[in-house]
Amino acid sequence: MDENTIQLLNDRCPECRSTNLIRNYETGENICGNCGLVIQDLMMDAGPEWRAFTQEEKDSRSRVGIPPSYSVQDKGLSTSISSIERDAFGRKLPLSTRLQMWRLRKWQYRSRVHSSIERNLVQAMAELDRISDKVSVPGPVKEKAAVIYRKALDKGLVRGRTIAAIVAASLYAACRITSTPRNLREISRASLSSRNDVARDYRLLLRELDIRMPIVDPMIYLSKVAEKANVSSKTIALAAKILQEAKQKHASAGPDPTVLVASALYIAALQCGEKKTQKEIAEAAGVTEVAVRNNHRALKRRLNLELPD
Numbered sequence: 001m002d003e004n005t006i007q008l009l010n011d012r013c014p015e016c017r018s019t020n021l022i023r024n025y026e027t028g029e030n031i032c033g034n035c036g037l038v039i040q041d042l043m044m045d046a047g048p049e050w051r052a053f054t055q056e057e058k059d060s061r062s063r064v065g066i067p068p069s070y071s072v073q074d075k076g077l078s079t080s081i082s083s084i085e086r087d088a089f090g091r092k093l094p095l096s097t098r099l100q101m102w103r104l105r106k107w108q109y110r111s112r113v114h115s116s117i118e119r120n121l122v123q124a125m126a127e128l129d130r131i132s133d134k135v136s137v138p139g140p141v142k143e144k145a146a147v148i149y150r151k152a153l154d155k156g157l158v159r160g161r162t163i164a165a166i167v168a169a170s171l172y173a174a175c176r177i178t179s180t181p182r183n184l185r186e187i188s189r190a191s192l193s194s195r196n197d198v199a200r201d202y203r204l205l206l207r208e209l210d211i212r213m214p215i216v217d218p219m220i221y222l223s224k225v226a227e228k229a230n231v232s233s234k235t236i237a238l239a240a241k242i243l244q245e246a247k248q249k250h251a252s253a254g255p256d257p258t259v260l261v262a263s264a265l266y267i268a269a270l271q272c273g274e275k276k277t278q279k280e281i282a283e284a285a286g287v288t289e290v291a292v293r294n295n296h297r298a299l300k301r302r303l304n305l306e307l308p309d
Helices: 003-011 055-061 095-112 116-135 139-154 163-177 184-190 195-208 218-229 233-248 257-271 278-285 289-303
Strands: 021-024 029-032 038-040
Touching: 116 139, 116 163, 116 184, 139 163, 139 195, 163 184, 163 195, 184 195, 218 233, 218 257, 218 278, 233 257, 233 289, 257 278, 257 289, 278 289
Parallel strands: none
Antiparallel strands: 021 029, 029 038
16 A cells, blocks of 8 residues: 555545544544544554643753754754763773874864865854854844855855954844844954944945845933943933934934934933933943034934023
8 A cells, every 4th residue: 555545544534535533642543533433543653752831841851953053154953072081970081082082073073164165154153153242142133143144155245355344244234133232333342353344344245135224213222321321210211202202303313323322311311400421421322422412412403402501
């Protein structure tokens, strides 16, 4: 009996041609609900042999590996030989076994990395891990940055440019796409490249990969800058109100979002009587004092705000 016939018998009762089949996994039987014919009595259970009552328990008992990760050179699909020179009982391995493991590790690494593209990915993903840890971005943002870098590598955009600058530009693009509050200045400081190089490669990625960036909402930077500036909750609420009004009157378009947030916080601090200087707010936002001074004047004029002397 071929597979198609077996599948037909499993889907329909061979006696009355009914599709009302009852599968009893405890007895391993497949029974027709109309005539009661036992179609199968040795049905295989493809599920796990254990039970789980919570999602955490289910994840802990699962024996599958981690999902593929684009932030790893080989997407995490290959095996690796540990460098721990001890056995399962904690005993130190003999010298001959350690030498054998050393040779196996060497050839296993060579088998994984045997082309220029893979060597490039090894260096790039290591740099991406370093920058991501330094600026504390979530895992999904790092995965998005790895995908952008792989697209740039496939298109030949890395050739003639530094890997560190392209990695930093990819991470900044991922932060912009996912609305993660990390600006170009923070990422360039964590990178081994200058701010101008990262900005130039970022514009290159946008142009060559046809990436459409969403409009940045300054509100995502408010809590971060306010925490560094150590302002009160009343000042933060008033600054949020000022930013919302600026967005409604289209006064938020143009300046850098962090500069706009710093200006709104400075105006809110003045209105609440909180003693915060432009220099303190500017240092918390990572911008210049001149930018805060000029932008807060423009914001005051466009929103018709009254500030104390």
